[in-house]
Amino acid sequence: MSKRIALGVFEMMNPSNGMPTWTDPRGRGDDWDRLEYWVDLARALDAAGFDFLFFADTYGYATLGGRMPEEVAAHGIQFPALDPMLAIAALARETDALGFVVTSPTTVERPYATARRFASLDRFTGGRIGWNVVTGSSQATTDELFGITEQLAHDQRYDAADDFLDTCLRYWEHSWDDEAEVRDRIRGVYADPSKLHRVEVDAAYQRSAGIFAVPPTPQRTPVLFQAGTSDRGRAYAARNAEAVFIQGQSIASAAAHVADIREQAVRNGRAPDDVKVITGMTITVAPTRAEAHALRGEYEALLARADAAVMFAGITGLDLTGLDPDTRVVDLKTDLGQTLVQRYARQNPEMRVGEILDSFRTKAIRGFQITGSPEEVADEIEAIVDGSGIDGIMLEPTFGGPAAYRAFIELVVPVLAARGRVSPPPGATLREHLSGIPRLAPTHRAHALHARPLVESP
Ligand SMILES: Cc1cc2nc3c(=O)[nH]c(=O)nc-3n(C[C@H](O)[C@H](O)[C@H](O)COP(=O)(O)O)c2cc1C
Incomplete structure (x- = not known):
């Protein structure tokens, strides 16, 4: 049987996501900061059976020689931007099954606060949240904004990210037993102290101790995504991630990447299939091939x-x-x-x-570029998925507004559905959409971490 293809969308909460297209009539220059705009988009994706909506994010902006180049502000190049995490609860309330993946950097955040925010979102969304763990882009501006003077080297940032994630995993997976949240009004017991555990981390890059404030949530740990494809980034993904975002450039290079990640995962004691790989794709589709290529030409002329x-x-x-x-x-x-x-x-x-x-x-920072009629696009998607072992695709916006997604939903989804390649998300949680299981796989290293019982046995 042919493999089901997971479907997502790659967004940023800024005027154009990627290259500046916000002035185009099909852009979203006037809409990107309206919550209603994102609600409408989330509803449309949910109704079309998408598995997730991903918000990439960064605190920084592009600089040259320490200064913001004029183009950044004048042309709206990934700037200005809002914090997408704050919109997720509203988007989840308006949708049934759509998952939400949000980026949060390990460089400037603190593990405990990050763990609590994602756990809160896991409750509010009913288990539909994922975390894209990044060591950060636009690091120079981010450091300046946060007053960070000591910069870690590239690979050290990933070492620190290991300690960061360890800390979060201990709080999510080990601070509360499954039955610890009793909520017994008759006995007057909210939580059973004998089923709580104290996390203690004293690692090279992180120190944290205490009991998690959030009781177990539907997924406990948000689905862990990773996106950096440097050598050290891949090693991090193979150890930690449940899904990896790539920007595939060719079937051969994507296949090599997928094979490499899976091999490394196995060396980490995981199953090859424990790490799903999802590629970005810019799809320009229209009823005919000629119309699609004309549209793509218009788009390229804007850049x-x-x-x-x-x-x-x-x-x-x-x-x-x-x-x-x-x-x-x-x-x-x-x-x-x-x-x-x-x-x-x-x-x-x-x-x-x-x-x-x-x-x-x-x-730009995009993955596969596909332009054509609905059948051509569907053929190419199938060829990429089958030729590379990739598990899913996420659509990158072209002109910025929802028109490109609408075209894909109306023209390509029915073709892929008829071929048995796409279907509504299985299960209620994001992890079930992607892996069919509600909690971290038993092979994940999170299970080998631990916390100390709050009440020591006599
Ligand atoms: C599909 C994709 C999405 C990404 N999203 C983000 C993001 O939202 N925020 C961010 O700071 N970096 C993002 N990145 C960049 C990487 O995560 C970043 O390159 C990494 O953290 C730095 O390490 P590297 O040397 O491994 O690239 C993304 C990369 C890819 C391929």
Whole structure:
């Protein structure tokens, strides 16, 4: 039987998500800060049987040489932005099955506060929340905003993220036994103290001790997503993540990535299937092939090279416009996000920075680019999924507004459904949508962590 394809959407709570398209009539320049806009989008995705809506997020913004380039504010390049986590409870209330994945960085947040926020959302959403664990992008501005003066090197940030997640996992999985929340009005017992445990963490990067304030929630731990594809990022994902977001570029490279993550997961004592892989996809679909290509042409014409350079710099810390255009990608070095640089270096180590900018102008931080008639798009999605072992796709916006999702829902979903590739989410929780189980898999390392009983046995 052919594999069910998980469906998601990749959003950011800013005027355009990705490249600046907010002035286009199909954009959402005037809507992005209205809760009603997001409610309508969430409802539409829920009704169409999508598994999740993902909000990428960052505190930072793009800088060049420590300053915000004019393009960022003038052209609305991932700026300004609101905190998407604060909208999730409202979106969940208006939807039945749609899951919500939100990014939260391990670099500037604190584990206990993060654990409590996600546990609260797991209760409010009835188990439909996921956490995209990132070590952060736009780190330079984020550090400045938060007054952080001591910067960790790239791989150390992931070591710190391990300690961060350990701390959260102990609170979520080990501070309360399943039956600890008694709520017995007759006996006057809210929670059974003998079933509570004290978490104690004294690790290289984190220190925290105490009892979790939130009783067990439907999923306990939110579904753990990870998105950085640097070597250290993949190792982190193989150890911790239940789902990985990638921006697939070709079937071959996506297949290699999927195989690598699964192999590493197995070395961590997990099953290959314990880590789902979901790729970003920009789909431009119309009733006919010609209409779809015309639409894609219109979209590409909106994108400027200078804006692309600014966005690239925000992610990597590298100002490509300040370099000799003949500089080779393998000679680029950064201690900020390495995913993008490594992606181009893997494609072609001899690629020059001028070529990178040309390609980045139209692709930006996107995954597969698919343009065509409904059948063509469905064929290509199936070929990618079957050829790479990927488990799901998430749609990236084109003009910014909901038109592209609507076109996919009306034109492509029925074709994929007829072929048995998409169906309404199975189960009530996000983890059930993706893995068929309500709680972390028994092979997850969270189960080997522990907490101390609050009431020591005599
Ligand atoms: C699909 C996808 C989504 C991402 N979403 C975010 C995000 O929401 N916030 C963020 O700061 N970084 C995001 N990133 C960037 C990575 O998580 C970031 O590159 C990583 O934390 C830095 O480590 P790296 O060197 O492994 O890339 C995303 C990356 C990908 C591929």
